[in-house]
Amino acid sequence: MLASTGIAAVGTAWYVAYLTVGAGSEALAYVFVPAGGVLATAAVLHMLRGGALNPVARRFWRALLGAAGVITIGYGWLAVDMLTHAAEARTRSMPLPAAACVAIGFGTAIWAVARVPVVLPGGVEWWRMVLDRTIAFLGCATVLWYLGLAPMFSAEEPWSRQAMALVGLAFLVAVGAATKVSYVLGGPVDRVALRLVAASGGVTAGIVAVLAVRFGYAAGIAAQAVVMPLTPVLATLGVAAQWRADLGLRRAPARSGVLLPYLAVLAVDVPLVAVAAGAPLGWPVRVVLVAAVVVTALVGARQFIAFRENARLLRNTRLQEERLQYEVSHDALTGLANRALFRDRLATALAATAPASVLLVDLDDFKTVNDLLGHGVGDRLLVSVARLLRAEVGEHGLPVRVAGDEFAVLLTGADADPEELAGRLLSALNRPISEHRLLVQASIGIAAAEPGATVDSVLRDADVAMYTAKQRGKASFVRYADGMGEPVLAHMQLGGELRRALDNDELRVVYQPILRLRDNRLVGVEALVRWHHPTRGVVCPGEFIPAAERTGLIVPLGRFVLRETCRQAAAWSSEYGPDALREAGLNVSARQLHDPDFVSDVAAALADSGLPCERLVLEVTESAVLRGQQVSRALYELDRMGIRLSLDDFGTGESSLSLLRAFPAAIVKLDKSFVDGIEIDDGQPAAADARQAVARAVIQLARALRLDTVAEGIENAAQAAVLRELGYTCGQGYHLARPMTADGVSRLLARQQTVASADR
Template sequence: MRRYVITAALICLLGTLWYGLWTAVSPGTVAVGYLFMPLSMAVGGLSVRALRRAVPLAPAGHRFWLLLEICCYLFAAGFSVLAVDAFRMAPDLPEMPPAGAVLIGAGVLVAMWGVAQVPLGVTSWYERGKQWLDRTIAFLGCATVLWHFGISPMFWSADPWSTSALSVLLLACLFAAGSITKVAYIAGGPVDRRAMRLVASTGLIAALVALLAVLGGYLGILPGQAVCMPVCGLLIALGVRRQASATRNPRAVGKGNLWLPYLAVLAVDVPVADVLIRSWHWAPGVWEGRLVVSAAVVVTGLVALRQFVVYRENARLLREKQQSEERLRHEATHDPLTGLANRSLFRYSLDRVLETAPATVLLADLDEFKTVNDSLGHDAGDSLLFAFARVLLDAAGPGAEVARLAGDEFAVLLPGDTTGAEVAERIAAATAVPISDQRLLVKFSAGLATAPPGTPASDVLRQADAALYAAKERGRGNWVRYAGGMERPASAHARLGGDLRRALDAGEFRIVYQPIVSLDDSRIVGVEALVRWEHPERGMVSPIDFIPAAERTGLIVPLGRWVLRETCRQAAAWLAEFGPDVLDKAAPNVSVRQLHDPDFVNDVAAALADFGLPANRLVLELTESAVLRGQHVSRVLHELHDMGVRLALDDFGTGESSLSLLRAFPAAIVKLDKSFVDGIELDEPDTPEAHARQAVARAVAQLADALGLDTVAEGIENQEQADRLRRLGYHVGQGYHLGRPMPAEKITEIFAAGRVKAAA
């Protein structure tokens, strides 16, 4: 596009040089000054044509530049007609011929239509209306100035201008005002903002020509034709080059100018001051003064309307800001799921109450909530939490504040005259029937604590938490009021969880192996791996104490991984030392938290591969509660079964779905619970319960045999029990009579002694 810019610039330079030379020595005919404008506009049109052919444009941009090209050609034709008249009438200056005025006026109208079609990126009717109000103010302000100082003097001149010239200049001034107004609000889009500014500047050239004509009279016409007006073609060529550059290298979208209406108000004051100072504007038959004042009044009224719109918008924005702040405050202090107060708001409310009055706090959580999440999914868990929140709200009554502190833990702040016992009873009654969309029957545990005024809120919450812990120790569905000393077991339990992490890192855990024995020949056929904790200060810690803490803290996963790998290592070592017939099974226990660990199957595969233990020698012992944990657990168990790992159902017969599990669960071994072995040696059971235990033991053996499953009887305490179980169909047993849990070294000695005996 550069050659068109250079050509248009040369035409402008030639026009300026010619006018300077003509002013000095008057060479040749004055009509030569009328040639530069049509040449310049022809170059501008050709530059637009080159742009449309060479650069891909959006439809709206292509339409604008096409209309501008037509405008250039119409201008070139109209000013060519004027140039022909100039040569015909030389040495006099010609008036605007009607044909030229029609062509030029059509060009201005086409340009105005093209500018009007440029999109501003405003879509809503409200924003479009505001923008039209601003643009109307700006347009009237600009148009009033251009009229008063450009067109009006020509109109009221003693030697009036021709109608054709006045019409062309009037359209040019309207184009200037409209273009300036339009360009001020273009923030970006299919037509480059700077290119539009260059094109709009051509309207100011027309205003400048009118001003020269007014100030210079007859002598002001020629410089307008030879020097000023050819600049229009140069501006268009520059705009084309800018559009081509912007299309190839787009820039960030800017913002529209919002200050133009205010400048328009200031601009309209200038003509008002002029008509007030110079009295001829109010002469009879001259309506210039009234026109200018009327325009100023309209502009002022529109500005007042604009300010009202701005006031309304600011008021709306202020309301929205206040609503947003209120919403943010609510979200910061309330639970999004239940809508209850959260921990921070509950703590604040408790502090406020304790400043002047006693307060009672009830802490409650759902028993076995994790089971609901694991088996039915988190949506069911969320539904249950929401339903339980409604139960608490109804049970707490007016004047109480209910909050969700975390997970399934809730708190109720009761007025000082409420003991909390009746609230706990109402909660118990409400949860005695199924709740939530899934109609779940749940139990809750609760702890109550009452404190006098001035008690720190943290002390009250700690006491209620200690009471909640005591309630959980008593079993499901209990509530307990705080009493002195309740913190000690809870704090000890908390410290136990911290000690577990340290013990795991320090290697304080040990594995002992309880023999699994053949009831036919008393030979060890397998071992069950049991974990023990040798605490450096407390000595041997019972699994009953630390396994629940490990489950609660999630440390059961790394602990179980260590037990699994150590069991596989030791079993592989025994097989390597004593041969493949020495051990049929090595059985570590697996918790439900391990089954939910996404890496558990990979951990099992890695342990078998790292130590070279055959998969069928590894038996994973699981309880019925672990097996009944949803689709994920079922998928994990089948993956383990497909690997060749055998699965044992521990404590069989104590659950509610034992028989149905044998069809859905890929079990290889069934371990009869100790409760069915106790008293089985009696020929005449002394109670109906003992008789039922014998019947169950017999039925389990028969059922397992029919399904092709191995059986292991647990808790054998004497030889009579072993003999009776063998007669009932059990061939493998486990218990203190057959072998207590012992270190791996002791098992190794037994295997070594057996090898010596076999050799002898």
């Protein structure tokens, strides 16, 4: 690169010396181009040998290598001819073989540049680019025609065929190269390298042609010594740019060709100014006028396309803004307004002090639908509920999907009756909906916007009323009243305190013994959890277990009870022997079984404690068993591990018998409701007979299926006697033993061991 630049500098210096002091023969002007051409050819060859080029780029540079070599040979031939005939250099024409070599070289370069791939846009953008290229080509060609080719054709002394061919080819290279490279955004051939290569041939050839036509032989000498040696310099710079691109220094693509059509239009105006200044209206000028008219028409067409495209873009932008605004303010699944729009409309109503009411609608037991039928069915059910809300609310309110299975309705206006609407909604939900014909119920909380209310206070009141409706049995509506939120708030606060209790070790595990009915021997225990609150004392499970279920804390709470039970059962087995306690059981909720880590938590607790799998009993209610495929998979995995599963509260559900076929149960626990009053009480013999019949049926079914049985809730000796006569071998209840600490169970085991030793 330095060498080629030095040759161009030497050529310029010689030309200055030639003009000032007449240094050297005119034939020396023809030496600088082939000397620089040798260096440019060497640079391309060096890159092809050492560069890791893309196949497309390698094809391009190979073609340029051939073009540079042939052009160098042609100009070398010309230089030798001029030096040989130095005395005739001023009048001598370019030898035909040399002109042929140069023409072939230029043609090869044009072909190489034309083959460089350009990423063409589609549709309207493609037509815009075609128009831009046509305008650019005609604009540049018009200027070069007026300044170069037209004077050549109209010259009094005719030009040689070689000169006319080379000048015409030079014009074609200049115009075509400018048009082509202005629209190359990127690709295997570096765009800067491509522009330098195009400029090396096109720009210099155009300048030389114009100079030669306008200023004759003297300008030709200047072109050979000053202008044309720039061609190898630019070509070598192009090679350097390609090297940098292959080294990872490629420039980021930029939009090109934006200004070229406008510059071309400006270029057309240059000959028109000359015409307006009084230039003779010959046929070269007429060509300029025709070109100007064509360019103007093309510019008009381009502007029309741009106008149409801009109008389309503006229309699409407006549609996109409307769609985005809709998506921001509406639920994607149901199409109802979302929480953000709901709060905005409620805030507007409160600011206007207009009468407003809010209905908060929460679907009851919607999670069961997802668990049993899948989320797809659940989503379609939500869409059906949204459709029902629209139909019932009509134009009198705003139906909203707040989140999940929770909906809301905003009613404004003095004539709106929220209670009447709530009644209609509950009635409509009494009929099957969705394509699956599902029955769904809802709990509705109603809150009115009182003077001074805020958005948050109205929503809080509606939420409290809805929660109260759920506590009263679901499938109902409740209107908020003063003081209603206190017990609800206390229940919510209980969840936060329970989280603290887990962290502060306030929970204790107690154990209710399971005894053999014929001799009151301890055979197992059921683990129960107790909460020793620092200020409220002992909190009963019936109060904090629902809070744990609602907040999801039942999972860490259950994990704590599981690990403590396994640890303690293993300790008893180690101290009193493996036969001292047959089993240790604990209750497992549906929420725990839905936890994907539950089975691994059980395995980890058994492994850490060393308790054998068959000594652990997990008690599951009938309602939990019916909670979907995840629960079923977890239960069967636990059964395959050897853990015994107990069906708790048996007989209280609607599918108890069918459950015994689908559920891998090992133990059936007769519910306390069938034990209460099982003894013959005076005045109610029929009720006792019915309970005995149920208890007898359960024991017979269990024997047929080879299941163990445990009777729950035994509260007196008569109940124990009746159950023993019916065939029950094990039971638990306050009559047999109350829940006790681990130390209490240890004392029972120690006493039992002492009695067994004495009997031996």
